[in-house]
Amino acid sequence: MGRTKNQPTGGQAPVVQRIRLRYTKRGPMRFTSHRDFARAVERAIHRAGIPIAFSQGFTPHPKISFASAAPTGVASEAEYLEIGLRERVDPADLCKALDAALSPGLDVIEAVEANTPGSLADRITASSWRIELPGVSDEQLAAAVAAFVAQSEVLVERMTKQGRRTFDTRDAVASIAAVSSQTSPPGVVGAVPCAILDLVVRQVTPSVRPDDVLSGLRVVADLEPSAPHSLKSARATRLAQGTLTPQGEIVDPLDVDRDPVAIGER
Amino acid sequence: MRGESVFPQLEQLLPLISKPIQYIGGELGSVVKPWESATVRWVLSYPDAYEVGLPNQGVQILYEVLNERDDVLAERTYAVWPDLEQLMRERGVPQFTVDSHRAVGDFDLFGLSFSTELGYTNMLTELSLAQIPLLAADRDESHPIVVAGGHAAFNPEPIADFVDAAVLGDGEEAVLEITDIVAAWKREGSPGGRDEILLRLAKTESVYVPRFYDVDYLPDGRIQRVVPNRAGVPFRVHKRTTMDLDAWPYPKKPLVPLAETVHERFAVEIFRGCTRGCRFCQAGMITRPVRERSITTVAQMVHDGLEFSGFTEVGLLSLSSADHSEIGDICSGLADQYEGTNVSLSLPSTRVDAFNIDLAQELARNGRRTGLTFAPEGGSERIRKVINKMVSEEDLIRTVTTAYSNGWRQVKLYFMCGLPTETDEDVLQIARLAHNVIKSGRQATGSKDIRCTVSIGGFVPKPHTPFQWAPMERPEVIDARLKALKNEINSDRSLGRAIGFRYHDGEPSLIEGLLARGDRRVGAVIRKVWEDGGRFDGWSEHFSYRRWVDAAEAVLPGFGVDLDWFTTREREQSEVLPWDHLDSGLDKDWLWQDWQDALTEYEQDDCRWTPCFDCGVCPSMDTSIQIGPTGQKLLPITPVNTGLRVPAEA
Numbered sequence: 036m037g038r039t040k041n042q043p044t045g046g047q048a049p050v051v052q053r054i055r056l057r058y059t060k061r062g063p064m065r066f067t068s069h070r071d072f073a074r075a076v077e078r079a080i081h082r083a084g085i086p087i088a089f090s091q092g093f094t095p096h097p098k099i100s101f102a103s104a105a106p107t108g109v110a111s112e113a114e115y116l117e118i119g120l121r122e123r124v125d126p127a128d129l130c131k132a133l134d135a136a137l138s139p140g141l142d143v144i145e146a147v148e149a150n151t152p153g154s155l156a157d158r159i160t161a162s163s164w165r166i167e168l169p170g171v172s173d174e175q176l177a178a179a180v181a182a183f184v185a186q187s188e189v190l191v192e193r194m195t196k197q198g199r200r201t202f203d204t205r206d207a208v209a210s211i212a213a214v215s216s217q218t219s220p221p222g223v224v225g226a227v228p229c230a231i232l233d234l235v236v237r238q239v240t241p242s243v244r245p246d247d248v249l250s251g252l253r254v255v256a257d258l259e260p261s262a263p264h265s266l267k268s269a270r271a272t273r274l275a276q277g278t279l280t281p282q283g284e285i286v287d288p289l290d291v292d293r294d295p296v297a298i299g300e301r
Numbered sequence: 302m303r304g305e306s307v308f309p310q311l312e313q314l315l316p317l318i319s320k321p322i323q324y325i326g327g328e329l330g331s332v333v334k335p336w337e338s339a340t341v342r343w344v345l346s347y348p349d350a351y352e353v354g355l356p357n358q359g360v361q362i363l364y365e366v367l368n369e370r371d372d373v374l375a376e377r378t379y380a381v382w383p384d385l386e387q388l389m390r391e392r393g394v395p396q397f398t399v400d401s402h403r404a405v406g407d408f409d410l411f412g413l414s415f416s417t418e419l420g421y422t423n424m425l426t427e428l429s430l431a432q433i434p435l436l437a438a439d440r441d442e443s444h445p446i447v448v449a450g451g452h453a454a455f456n457p458e459p460i461a462d463f464v465d466a467a468v469l470g471d472g473e474e475a476v477l478e479i480t481d482i483v484a485a486w487k488r489e490g491s492p493g494g495r496d497e498i499l500l501r502l503a504k505t506e507s508v509y510v511p512r513f514y515d516v517d518y519l520p521d522g523r524i525q526r527v528v529p530n531r532a533g534v535p536f537r538v539h540k541r542t543t544m545d546l547d548a549w550p551y552p553k554k555p556l557v558p559l560a561e562t563v564h565e566r567f568a569v570e571i572f573r574g575c576t577r578g579c580r581f582c583q584a585g586m587i588t589r590p591v592r593e594r595s596i597t598t599v600a601q602m603v604h605d606g607l608e609f610s611g612f613t614e615v616g617l618l619s620l621s622s623a624d625h626s627e628i629g630d631i632c633s634g635l636a637d638q639y640e641g642t643n644v645s646l647s648l649p650s651t652r653v654d655a656f657n658i659d660l661a662q663e664l665a666r667n668g669r670r671t672g673l674t675f676a677p678e679g680g681s682e683r684i685r686k687v688i689n690k691m692v693s694e695e696d697l698i699r700t701v702t703t704a705y706s707n708g709w710r711q712v713k714l715y716f717m718c719g720l721p722t723e724t725d726e727d728v729l730q731i732a733r734l735a736h737n738v739i740k741s742g743r744q745a746t747g748s749k750d751i752r753c754t755v756s757i758g759g760f761v762p763k764p765h766t767p768f769q770w771a772p773m774e775r776p777e778v779i780d781a782r783l784k785a786l787k788n789e790i791n792s793d794r795s796l797g798r799a800i801g802f803r804y805h806d807g808e809p810s811l812i813e814g815l816l817a818r819g820d821r822r823v824g825a826v827i828r829k830v831w832e833d834g835g836r837f838d839g840w841s842e843h844f845s846y847r848r849w850v851d852a853a854e855a856v857l858p859g860f861g862v863d864l865d866w867f868t869t870r871e872r873e874q875s876e877v878l879p880w881d882h883l884d885s886g887l888d889k890d891w892l893w894q895d896w897q898d899a900l901t902e903y904e905q906d907d908c909r910w911t912p913c914f915d916c917g918v919c920p921s922m923d924t925s926i927q928i929g930p931t932g933q934k935l936l937p938i939t940p941v942n943t944g945l946r947v948p949a950e951a
Contacts, residue, residue, distance in 0.1 A: 063308070063312070063325040063326075063327060064325070064327065064559075066315055066321040066322045066325055067322055067559055068320075068322060070561065071322050071559045071560055071561065072559075074559075074561065074565075075557075075559050077611075078329075078557060078610065078611030078612065078613075079611055080611070081607075081611035081612075081613060082329075082608070082609070082610070082611035082946070083611075083945065083946050084944050084945050084946045085945060089643060095643060097643075107321075107322075108315070108316050108321065124945055128945050128947045129945065131947050131948060132945045132946050132947045132948070135946070135947075135948040136611065136946070138327045138328070138329060138559065139327070140327065263313070263392070264313075265317075267316045267317055268313055268316050268317070269316075
C-alpha cells in the first residue's frame with residue numbers, strides 16, 4: 036500500500052528540556068506580524084544550532100509555543116515563548132545564540148529552564164502598555180481619560196475573524212493614566228505635541244487591545260489627534276505582561292521558574 | 302542631503318497600510334553601509350511586490366557581488382502596493398530602498414531585473430515615485446543611470462524610451478565592469494556628463510544604450526533598419542556569459558526575509574543554459590551554452606547556505622535539473638548528508654522519464670516528499686514534435702505510473718495552449734492523456750486514491766527563439782479550446798474527479814506577447830496604460846485587458862500599426878526584427894531553419910549527447926558547453942547541527 040510508504044521512517048527524539056524565553060519587538064520590528072515572527076524564530080533556531088525537538092508525524096513541527104503575542108504594529112518589551120529541546124543546553128548560552136541569530140530589534144533578553152508545570156499562557160492575565168499619541172495634547176488626553184474612567188461600560192466596534200463585533204473596553208482596563216508630556220522624536224518635521232498614555236489591560240475574551248482602548252477614548256471624548264496624525268499612527272509598546280496581583284502589579288511569568296522558592300513567599 | 306534615510310516620514314505611513322513588514326528591511330543577509338564609504342552606489346530592483354521580488358536569485362546574486370566590494374554600495378527597492386503608493390504621493394515620500402530607506406533618486410545606478418515584461422508598468426511607478434523623469438531623454442547628471450537586465454532585456458525596445466541602458470545575459474561580471482567604468486568616470490570629475498558615461502558604457506559592446514541607435518521604419522510599419530547614430534558605438538551589442546560557475550558560488554549569504562515570500566527556501570543553481578532545444582523556451586535559447594556547477598561546489602553551497610540562513614528547504618535549480626552529468630551522485634550524496642535532519646531537498650522536475658523518479662526517491666529518503674511535476678507541454682504527439690519536446694505518450698504513462706507505484710498520490714502535468722499550428726484536437730488530446738494517466742495509475746496501484754493536476758499556461762512567442770516569427774492565437778480561440786478541454790476532462794465523471802484543472806485566460810498572454818515582441822512604438826502604450834492606472838500587471842486581480850486594448854487603440858494607429866500587427870501577425874524571413882541588433886549568440890539563419898523544421902514537425906536533438914547542430918552560440922561567443930563528470934563523490938558526513946553557535950563576547 037502506498038499509504039504505509041508515506042509514514043515517516045524514524046521517530047523523533049523526545050523532549051529532555053524546556054526553555055522559556057522573553058523577547059522584544061523594538062523599533063521597525065514592531066511591524067512584524069506574529070506569523071512573520073514565528074517563521075523567523077524557527078529559522079533562527081536552526082541557524083543558532085539549537086537542538087530543537089520535533090513533533091511526531093508525517094510533517095514534524097519544531098516544538099515552539101508562544102504566549103499571547105502583541106498585535107502587528109505594536110512594540111513590545113515583554114513577549115514570551117517556550118521551546119522543547121532534544122538535548123540539554125545552558126539557557127544563558129541559548130539566549131545569546133538565539134539573540135545573535137535574530138534580526139536586531141527582535142532581541143532575546145532572557146532564557147530560563149522550565150522547572151514548573153503548567154503553561155506560560157496560564158500565568159498571563161494582564162499586560163501593561165505605554166502609548167505615544169502624536170498630535171494629542173496632555174490636556175486633551177487627561178480629559179478623555181477622566182471621561183473614560185467615569186463610565187461603567189464603553190462599547191467599541193472592531194472587525195474580527197468572526198466579523199464586526201461590539202464589545203466593552205472599560206471593564207478590561209485595570210488602570211489608565213495620562214502621564215508626562217514630551218515633543219515628538221527628532222526626524223519628524225515640525226515638533227508636535229505627543230501625549231502619553233499608560234494602561235493596564237486584563238486578558239479577556241474577546242481580547243481588548245490598546246487600539247480598542249483608543250477607540251473607547253474616541254467614543255467617550257471624541258479624542259482625535261491633529262492632522263496628519265490619526266489614532267492609527269499612535270505608537271504602542273507593551274512594557275510587561277504576566278499575572279495581575281490584587282495590588283495591581285504584574286508578575287513576570289518567568290519568576291516562578293527563575294526561583295521556585297520565591298513564589299511560595301508571595 | 303543625498304543618502305539620508307526617509308524612514309521617519311515612511312514610519313508614519315506604515316500603520317495605515319497592509320503588510321508593513323515588507324517595507325522595513327532588516328533581512329538576514331542584508332547589508333547597510335555608510336553612504337560616504339562608497340564611490341559607486343547601486344540600487345537594484347525586481348519591479349514586483351516584495352513577496353515576489355525578494356526571492357529573485359538574480360537580484361540577490363548581484364546585491365552580494367556588489368556589496369563584497371568596499372568601494373561599492375548596493376541596496377534594494379521593490380514595487381510598493383497601491384495603498385502605500387497613494388500615501389507616498391500625498392505626503393511626498395520618495396521611492397525608497399528597504400535596506401537603509403534611502404531615496405532611489407540619490408543613487409548612481411538604478412538596475413531593474415525583468416524576468417517578465419508584465420513588470421514594465423511597475424518600473425514606471427518606481428521611476429515616478431523616485432522623482433526620476435520617466436523618459437531617459439529628460440534626465441540629467443543628478444539622476445541615476447537606469448539599467449535593465451534579466452531575460453526581458455533581450456528585447457528592451459518597448460522600454461527603450463525609459464531606460465538609459467540594457468545588459469543582456471549573465472550579470473555577475475557585467476555589473477562589476479559597469480561599476481569600474483562609472484567609478485573611473487566619477488574620479489575624473491564626471492567629464493562630459495551623462496552623455497559621456499553612456500558612451501563609455503556603449504563602447505564596451507555589451508551595454509546597449511538605446512539613445513545611440515536610430516530606428517527607421519518602412520511605409521508598411523515594419524522596421525527598415527536599426528543603426529548607431531554615434532561614432533564608436535557598435536552595430537550589434539553582445540550578451541554576457543559567466544563561464545566558470547564554480548568561481549561565482551552565489552548567493553553565499555541568501556536574504557532571509559521576515560515577511561512571507563513566494564519561495565521560502567534556499568535555491569542553488571546547479572547549471573545554467575539548456576540544450577534541449579524546446580522551441581518555445583526563451584530561457585533555454587538565450588542562456589546557452591550549458592555550464593555546470595561541480596558536485597563539490599553545489600554541496601558546499603548547500604551547506605553554507607543552510608547554515609547561514611536557517612532555511613530547511615533546498616531547491617536544486619536549473620532549466621532541466623535531471624540533465625546535470627552528475628545529478629545521481631549529487632542527489633544521493635546530499636540525501637546521505639542530510640538524512641535524519643529536517644532538511645528537505647527538492648529537484649524541480651521537468652524531465653519525463655523514470656530516472657527522475659529515482660532522483661526524487663533519493664531526495665525523499667528523510668521522509669520529506671516534495672511534489673512531482675512533469676511537463677509534456679503539448680497534448681498530442683504531433684504538437685510535441687512542433688515544439689521539439691521529445692516525449693512519447695508511452696514514456697509519460699510509464700513515468701507517472703512509476704511515481705504512483707512509488708507512493709506519490711499526486712502528480713502535476715504542465716501543458717501550453719496557443720502553440721504554433723495548434724488545432725482544437727491537439728488540445729483535446731490533453732484530456733485523453735490525463736485520463737490514461739489516471740487509468741494506468743489506478744491499475745498499477747490498485748487504488749482509487751491517486752490524482753493528477755493538469756496545469757495550462759498560455760504560449761507567448763519570445764524573441765531569440767525559433768517561434769519569434771510565429772503568429773499568436775486570438776484569446777477567444779484559446780478560451781474556447783480551454784473550455785472544450787475542461788468539458789472533455791469531465792466527460793468521464795470517475796476519471797474527471799481525479800483530475801484537477803488549472804489554466805490562465807488567453808488575454809494576459811496576448812499582452813505579454815505585445816510587450817515581448819514589441820518595438821519602440823510600444824513604449825507609448827506602456828506609458829498610457831500606466832497613466833490610466835496600470836499597476837502589477839502580472840497579478841490577475843490587478844491586470845486589466847481592457848486598459849491595454851484601449852491604450853493600444855489610442856496610440857498604435859498613429860504609427861500605422863495595431864495590437865494584431867504585433868501579436869497575431871506571422872513575420873517573414875526577411876523582416877528586420879526589433880531585436881536583431883542585440884546578439885544572443887544564436888544564428889538567425891539557424892533559428893529560421895528550426896522554425897521551418899517545427900512547421901514540418903521535424904525534431905532537433907540535444908547537443909549535450911549528440912553532435913553540434915550549429916545554433917551558433919559557441920563559436921560566436923567563443924565559448925563551449927561545460928559539463929562533467931568530475932568523478933568527485935560527496936563524503937558521507939553530517940555537516941549540520943554542530944552544537945550551539947554562541948557569539949563571542951564583544
